[in-house]
Amino acid sequence: MTEGELLAAERRLQDAQRAGDVAELDRLLDDRLVAIGPDGGRYRKDDDLAAYRTGSSVIESLTEVSLESLVVAGTGVTFVVCDVAGSFGGAPFRARLRYTRTWAYAEGAGWRVVAAHIAVA
Numbered sequence: 001m002t003e004g005e006l007l008a009a010e011r012r013l014q015d016a017q018r019a020g021d022v023a024e025l026d027r028l029l030d031d032r033l034v035a036i037g038p039d040g041g042r043y044r045k046d047d048d049l050a051a052y053r054t055g056s057s058v059i060e061s062l063t064e065v066s067l068e069s070l071v072v073a074g075t076g077v078t079f080v081v082c083d084v085a086g087s088f089g090g091a092p093f094r095a096r097l098r099y100t101r102t103w104a105y106a107e108g109a110g111w112r113v114v115a116a117h118i119a120v121a
Contacts, residue, residue: 002071003069003071003076005110005111006069006071006076006078006103006111007067007069007078009028009103009110009111010067010069010078010080010101010103011064012024012028013025013028013101013113014062014064014080014082016028017059017062018059018061018062020052020058020059022049022052022053025048025049025052026045026049027109027112028111028112028113029045029048029049029112029113030045030104030112030113030114031045032045032114033045033048033113033114033115033116034114034115034116035048035115035116035117035118036116036117036118037118038095038097038118038119038120051088056088056089056090057086057087057088057089058086058087058088059084059085059086060085060086060087061083061084061085061086062082062083062084062085063082063083063084064080064081064082065081065082065083065096066079066080066081067079067080067081068080074104074105074106075102075103075104075105076102076103076104076105076111077100077101077102077103078099078100078101078103079098079099079100080098080099080100080101081096081097081098081099081121082096082097082099083095083096084096084097095120095121096120096121097118097119097120097121098118098119098120098121099116099117099118100116100117100118101113101115101116102114102115102116
């Protein structure tokens, strides 16, 4: 459960977002996930996966601008700024977004996101 493993999980998550890879997102997002979107809405894991499955959330480009992390025992936090373009709910968007993700480590499952907050940077 090293910081390097946490950073690798964060980058796998970004790759899955870019690719719309629902199976990988399912592995990386904890079933208890609570995320607050840039619109202030509260979302669960099922909401996120459904948005990718139905095509209502499409990431055309996601470029990491900065990444910092913190690991304390079995908990990790990533602070990421990305330039993101795509569509959400059918409406195109382009924004610089700041993601704060809280990750929990479990033997056999690795790092999984349990909470997230996304804001316009």
